[in-house]
Amino acid sequence: MLSSDSKFLKPYDPGETEKRIYALWEQSGYFNPDKLPGGRTEPFCVVLPPPNVTGVLHMGHTYEDTVQDVAIRYQRLRGKKTLWLPGTDSAAIATQARVEKEILKKENKSRHDLGREELVRRVTAYAKESENLILNQIRQMGASLDWSRYAYTLDEKRNLAVNTAFVGMFNAGLIYRGQRIVNWDPKGQTTISDDEVVHEERVAKLYYFKYAKDFPITISTTRPETKVGDVAVAVHPDDPRYRTYVGQEYEANFCDVPIKIKVIADQSVDRDFGTGALGVTPAHSQVDWEISERHHLSRPQVINEYAKMTVAGRLNNLKTTEAREVVTTWLRTEGLLEKEEEISQNLSLSERTGAIIEPLPKLQWWIDVNKKFKLKRSEIPGLIAGAEISLKELMRQSVESNAVSMPQERFRKAYFQWVDNLRDWCLSRQIWFGHRIPVWYRGEEIYCGLATPAGTGWQQEEDVLDTWFSSSLWTFSTLGWPSQTEDLKNYHPTDLMSPAYEILYLWVSRMILMSGFHLGQVPFRQVIIHGLVRDKTGRKFSKSLGNGVDPLDMVAKYGADAVRLGLLFGTAIGSDVKFDEAKIKGQKHFANKLWNITRFILENASEASSGPDLTETDQALTDQLDQIIAAITEEMENYRFHLASEKLYHYVWDELADKILEASKLILKDNDTHAAESRRRFLRETLEKVLIILHPFMPFITEEIWQTLGKAELLMVEPWPIKPSVL
Template sequence: MLEKTFDPKTVEPRLYAAWEQSGAFAPTDNPNAEPFSIVIPPPNVTGSLHIGHALNNTLQDVLIRFQRMRGKAALWLPGTDHAGIATQMVVERQLAEAGNMGRRDMGRDAFIAKVWEWKAESGGTIVNQLRRLGASCDWSRERFTLDEGLSAAVRKVFVQLHKEGLIYRDKRLVNWDPHFQTAISDLEVEQKEVDGAYWHFAYPLEDGSGEIVVATTRPETMLGDTAVAVHPDDERYKGLVGKMVRLPIVGRLIPIVADEYADPEKGSGAVKITPAHDFNDFQVGKRHGLEAINILDAYGKINENAPEEFRGHDRFAARKMIIEQFEALELLRGIEKTRHQVPHGDRSGVVIEPWLTDQWYVDAETLAKPAIKAVEDGKTVFSPKNWEKTYFEWMRNIQPWCISRQLWWGHRIPAWYGPDGQIFVEETEEAAQARADAHYGQPTALSQDEDVLDTWFSSGLWPFSTLGWPEKTSDLERFYPTHTLVTGFDIIFFWVARMMMMGLHFTGEVPFQRVVINALVRDQTGAKMSKSKGNVMDPLVLIDQYGCDAVRFTLTAMSGQARDIKLSEQRIEGYRNFGTKLWNATRFAQMNGCVRVEGFDPGAAEQTLAKWIRGETAKTAAEVTAALEACAYDEVANALYRFIWNVFCDWYLELAKPILNGADEAAKAEIQATTAWVLDQCLLLLHPVMPFITEELWEKTAEEGPARAGFLMTEPWPDYPADYIDATAEAEIGWVVALVSEVRSLRAEMNVPPGARVPLTLAGAGDEAAARLDRHRDLILSLGRLQSADLGEAPAGSVPFVIGEATGSLAVADFIDLAAEKARLTKEIAGLDADIERVNRKLGNPDFLAKAKEEVIEENRTKLADAEAAKAKLGAALKRLEGVS
């Protein structure tokens, strides 16, 4: 007999260890099995499991467990990303806290050795946390982006792209982090709204005829101005285009140019152009052949290209000095306070500078063309499909991809420099040296590029490098292209697009057939989770409190087609109760002798109830299978919840009790065997979503009846014949369920006391309905808490309802105070009317819609919908009462 309760804390680690040790996570060796592969979006090696990871990896695990049970060679390949800047930051911070020397004092080799040491000790945290989530990855194939095999793939890709002219070195603007002294990607830039100002500066015309006023939020950059731009159609400045102004403080003469970038409606309509320190200005500079003067060093301090008095000063100190000088020169024309977005490094927290520097770039525009066509042709599809638009917009406007980072931890760029700056790009130092010696005609010392590659470069190779490319491995042949990628929409640009480009270029095939975009997890009000708000939900804490299965089911159930998931502990608690319901149903079955029978054939069942539940099981299996194939995860959870809680536990087991307690031994034996069979099907269908409780029940129910072949997770997925659905049984039991449901609903609406036994009459019932009433009368009386259930006309004081062709009547007048109930309902409806009016006023107020946060607006819309639904229900109940005579 089962214990009274399921204990996740003891069961989960025991079962997971048994699964992993058995090798059940590895794909089957059956050569005829259809391959189905997923590569994990590699979490940062510095990371720990957050709620976004929990969602993404739960959805992947649901899918891989389903396909494994279908007999496919299911591979879920795990691994971690070396996370260049994040990992380097962690180790540098640890060195500082321990009072050790910094990385530059240690030297590159010693520092890298320290990072590998940290990785060996602490780098597996998130991998072990994924195990706690139940992730059935094939850990024997686990990869790391700095593995030697993956590193070899990176070197080969870099060298080949360079030889093809698709990787090159160029001087362009990058997002520069002055704290880490490195370029960072757009993904690592966080826009923060801060208090600032527009300073309006006057630039005198060279000929002394006047001045032109520009406005800037970054006064220090004026030291690098090389033009002033006005719109070509701006009548105010047509006579000034081509003239020169003298740049105050610096004294440099700069031209006034006509360019559509200048907005006549914004400020004075004239804008200062600093090509070395603004991305838009850089493009203006290219159009007009302007000089790009970099006035900042790598630390964000003024460099030698500015007047001497500013050199060595921090950019913000220089800002203050420049404003003071403009004021002293009487060229400050105004200060306009503002709130504006300023880019910050997401890890350093410092203001990011657009900075002109030499970096390595990929010709992303060329690589993007086949990747665009692959999605246009349907070789890779997005789900939901609307995300294809996002993909196309990014890819069709793609810019050169800066791939070099001024870090030490990562894939060092395989480029070596000769004494005259000649570059030799090869996979090995030996090959580069051989080329250099041939080039110079004698042995010549080389120095390797100090930079490492952007982590997105190596992760862009992830689907094929992890399978052994460039070697022609059996895994690569069997599992590439992968089938499904499950990821968040926020990295479509940074990861999905790059995998598409790299996969097509180096293998000739798309890296995955389908991209499933999962939602973002927010708190129960729809607000973004953040530590500062105190609304972060730690999945590991939730697992400790409610069990892994409850967390997984909640995330699956809420992962619909919408962008956001509003997560609350109440939902998780509710789905824990769902697991408890299944556990208790299994205990009930055991206590009533519902043991699996060797050779039992549900298709041969004779009892109407057995035929009905068999058909409901078959319909649910078809619904769940179709939803899993489509990755419609919420539909999977909803179908399972409805069937297990409502159909099986609430209805079938109640309907089965009279037979289980009856004298008909043949009927009893069939219902016992059927119950045990349905329980097995519940466990099979639910297993991908709630693997632990289902595996435990599978093991425990094996203690009686025939032996099990092995783990539930390796059992075949249910597939039932069409004739399992019996239309006659479905109609009959469906009628009973509908009748009892109407009775229960009316009792609740009318506030009939639970202990009251109310008479029921059916008028206008045909022969079939009359026969059903006669066959199931005792059951209907028990489930509906009725005094009687007979054919006949409605007595006085009855509330009517429709059931098929008949009209049912529930005689409630003797059990409730009609006047008091009408008054109660009228009062509740009035309260809802007031709520509806108040919320409608809010939602109809343009100021509220303009100023309120989106989650607050959405919360009010939900309140309105709930109130209107409640009013409709209460209104229907009041109408029924008013009809009672």
């Protein structure tokens, strides 16, 4: 007898199903751990890596969100008190830049024409208008996030957390204001961190020349225009070619600019690059700045914030690229240019604007990662409260002790290498949208606090904090810190962090730093890094290649379940995913296969009861499925979702559909009543087990079928069908 629901006579329709099912989940309240049934006590918490509030869902988000939703839905079925906490990030630099561009286009005004208050108001309004777009797109993928706990990096609670964190680190002596070389973005007109710099391999010219005819040493550089800012030539102390010149000083007029050069010996010089002699330009190179510190050299700045030359003479106010041509022409004319050769060079670019980075000396706010401080509290193995430790040591110990488990060895090694080479973190950004640094000035006085200091004449710092500062507090600021909330007590440390490898250094490492300092805890117990989603040939998605794919177009065409399973299927977490629409289409066929299996079982076993004992054959089939479920459970526990989904797919298609259902047709027609009743019971129980196990991967279709079975409770909170004896 066919189920009274005739929808099974037609192919599965995800477009008709998915919105209705998601609304059912939201109405149940079960995304909120406080409302889950069954007296659950063991927590399992994941915080969503916050997408940009002004962004749109792309394939990378879709894959990342699917991985996390599979983990959350699985743990919910295992009876845990699951919290998946949603939020968005302000993406301050990108968001302000987008609004400024529109204002310039429509009103022909700059941010300085509008003033700080008006610009921030407009950017805030734009961010709020854009917010619902990305959140609704995340919903369309089936994400079982607790929307009642939604957080935004610039909301009032997170602002308090950010200011509290800054003040705490300032008072500990870890945040300081100092003049250092920064990565300056001439297009964005702000500093950016090392981790926001991307490197692009380009062909460059390496020029070999002398400063003057009587200068004894040939140097080489790809940036001859910066040589008007040189104060020294550094050579390796063991290089016999230059030993007699060390300590000598020379004067020259280099392209209209008087320079004074001292020959110094420094261990950092690479004897095998170029001539083995390095022209030292302290104000425009991080390496040269450090050399100048060791040798007490002056640091004349010759390039400004707009990447233009500031020296007098023929180079004045020229762009650096223009000045390069002028300098090389002058070198040729003067007979100083000895040779030039093409080399491959990694050019530093701003990730957000694409501008060539200009190293410049700037007075900025920094976090000192090497300075020792007293750890107030600690739950991290190997670190005791009261210990004197640096932030670098804290970050290393958190992972070395396995308090943060990083089972993917290549990422673990990369993390340690990055920590060991970490430099002080530049916190200040020269924009207006973001968390304004909680520091005030009055003459020579500096005050750092949560509110404006008493008295008159105080001026707050104009700069805002690097957006990664607020993001690095994410695991605990979203749980209510600095208040000691029940959520913070119950869910921190969180259980899983699964971001792309692109932000291992930008975000994961900094969360470990911040959580360790402020809470004495790790932010999460396990890190599973995932790869990037690329096109089927392995290329990155990009506008220039025209190979981008909108995940929502795929959802409209094939359904969210097919997109989810298609992204997970066949690729281990950590490897790059090669997106192929044929895989998504294949998973739509799989959804229809499940739909047809259900139709057969409802037609033939809708009246099945739990009464009859199973036949020997059906018991063997049940035992086989229990063993498969045990194997799938092991894969799920170890985040091998690709293997779990493949095992389940092959059971459903190759065993259940192709073999068991075909054999069932004969058994159900036979005169053996006991065998038929046993098979009906087996089919009904098998369908229910399959729906539960498949639910984390394909939540919409499984919940839709479950509702047809007349169950009192939603599938999303059913117990996982594992037998302890099998485990």
